[in-house]
Each structure stands twice: as structure tokens, then as C-alpha cells.
Amino acid sequence: MKSVTTLGEVPATPDAGPVTRQIIRRVGLGHCKKGPSVCRECREMGEGRPSLLELIPPRQDGIQRRLIQVDWEGEALWREYEIVKVFPTEAEAREYAGRNGIADVSL
Numbered sequence: 001m002k003s004v005t006t007l008g009e010v011p012a013t014p015d016a017g018p019v020t021r022q023i024i025r026r027v028g029l030g031h032c033k034k035g036p037s038v039c040r041e042c043r044e045m046g047e048g049r050p051s052l053l054e055l056i057p058p059r060q061d062g063i064q065r066r067l068i069q070v071d072w073e074g075e076a077l078w079r080e081y082e083i084v085k086v087f088p089t090e091a092e093a094r095e096y097a098g099r100n101g102i103a104d105v106s107l
Helices: 040-044 090-100
Strands: 021-027 049-056 067-072 075-086
Touching: 021 067, 021 090, 049 067, 049 090
Parallel strands: none
Antiparallel strands: 021 049, 049 075, 067 075
16 A cells, blocks of 8 residues: 655545535534533533535545545445534425435434
8 A cells, every 4th residue: 555655645535526415414513622521511502403514525635624424325434524504493404405406314
């Protein structure tokens, strides 16, 4: 296996192309990166809320992002994501998914 000698020389993966995908999941909105097991303010934020997520292909830009496990063409993969929109209710999230052709909804 080839070793990485300088930043930017990353071994290619079959799915590292510029493909992005939107999904809807219930995501906890934490106050900090410690999470509810350690942080009182994160615990007070309660359970997650339905959110529109944009999955991001792997990249080496040095920005720390949250990860989520998704089924990508039959294979379980961990992907970085960004929260695009937070919905007040599950009904609104499902309605948005229907209007915008988002089939991957798991609440």
C-alpha cells in the first residue's frame, strides 16, 4: 500500500467523486462537541429534531464535521454531513421530502 507523504496525496476511493446526496434524519443539535453525556447544556437541548442533511464526499480540507452511517448503493458507509435545514415537526420534514424527491427519510 502506498503511504501518504504530503498533505493532499490521498488514496483514491471509488466514491470520492463530487456526488452529494440529501437525506432526512433525526439529528441531535448539540451545544458543543462534548455531547449530552458530558455537557449539561447539550442534555437540556433534548432529543434530536428532523433535519435535512447534505452528505459530503470525503475531502481533506481540515474541517472537522459530524459523521453519519448511511446505506450507499447497498454498502454501509460513514459520511460527513452538513445540516441544511431543521424542521419543527416530522410531518413538515416528510412533506418537504415528498415535494423535493428525497426518498431517504428515516425519523
